[in-house]
Amino acid sequence: MDNNVIFSLYDTFLSLIFGLVTIYISLRVIDKLVLRESTLKMVKEGNTSIAIFKGVLIICTLLLTYNSIESSGAALRTMVFNYGGNLTGKIFLISLGYFILFYAISLVFSVLVILISFYVYIKATVDLDEIAEIKKNNIAVSISLSLVIFGMTLFIRPSLDKLTQSFINYDAFSDKQINVDTKNKKGGITPGKDPNIR
Template identity: 30%
Template sequence: MDLSLLLSGVLQLILSLVIGIVFIYAGFRFFHKRINAINEIEELKKNNVAVAILNGSIILALVIMVKNAIEPAITVFSMAIRNPNATFISFLQMAGIMLVQIIVAGVIAYIAIYLAINLYTHLTKDLDELGEIKNNNIAVSIVLGVVIISISLLMQQGIKSILDALIPFPSISLKDIGL
């Protein structure tokens, strides 16, 4: 059994879980404060399915966009862990790079979703989407949810390119990963 590989896998699971929960919770809180027309918590308590669909779409869109930052960051972080020659400083540098990359991706994702909701609702002036969703109009919620998820799918490669340009990973040789 390869103990370093096992440790790396366990650490990847823990980091993914923590990052996922933090981003989902932060996303829920962020949009709770930004979408003034709907009090999501109160509407969810009233069993408002349309609000649940909208919130679920926002969470899924966040995960889709941030996933591109999490996967490579955790991969590089796990390679640093498996490297027997890695120093504590290099470990901290990798952790810092990973954290900055994930935070930047999250900020971009939050802004993109917020803009998508606002632009789409502005373009469709004939329909008050958020008012309809507050009134439990499931059809409107599904359409707005699909718009949000579609935007996230279209933007995920762009976010990856921005992150690659802003926060390039240091070059890693075979020696760095212990080969």
């Protein structure tokens, strides 16, 4: 199977599985640490404010954690490229280990960003109880608070992307590369640093 197909399937698999995991964790965090009660009943009763608020926070978390998949994919491509284009089980497991590290970092930071943005905004508007208003189905308050958190997400996302990318040691991968031309003179390639990797 072509490596590009494998890379695409790898990214798709991680996006699907850990996207669902992120949604589940986000819902738990929102109920436990933000709204501080189970809001499923409110959503069933048609509380639009709760639905908007939870939906935006889930989107924010997904945006911040998605880069962990891109970073893991970049690590996998670099290792395969530098090891002569051969995808082995060891390389796959190393890449998966990188992903778990990236995902954990991104998830922790995304939760912190949401909580910090939430509590700072609440402290800045002492005359308004946002949580109580959202539970009362005040759509204006829900949209206002959601957009504040969404804006913070967009603002901090590039920095978080750079942080996760910094954990990839491309030089370490290159130092262990295999010179395919030396081992196989027929149609071999000489792998080097991937020009697409910055």
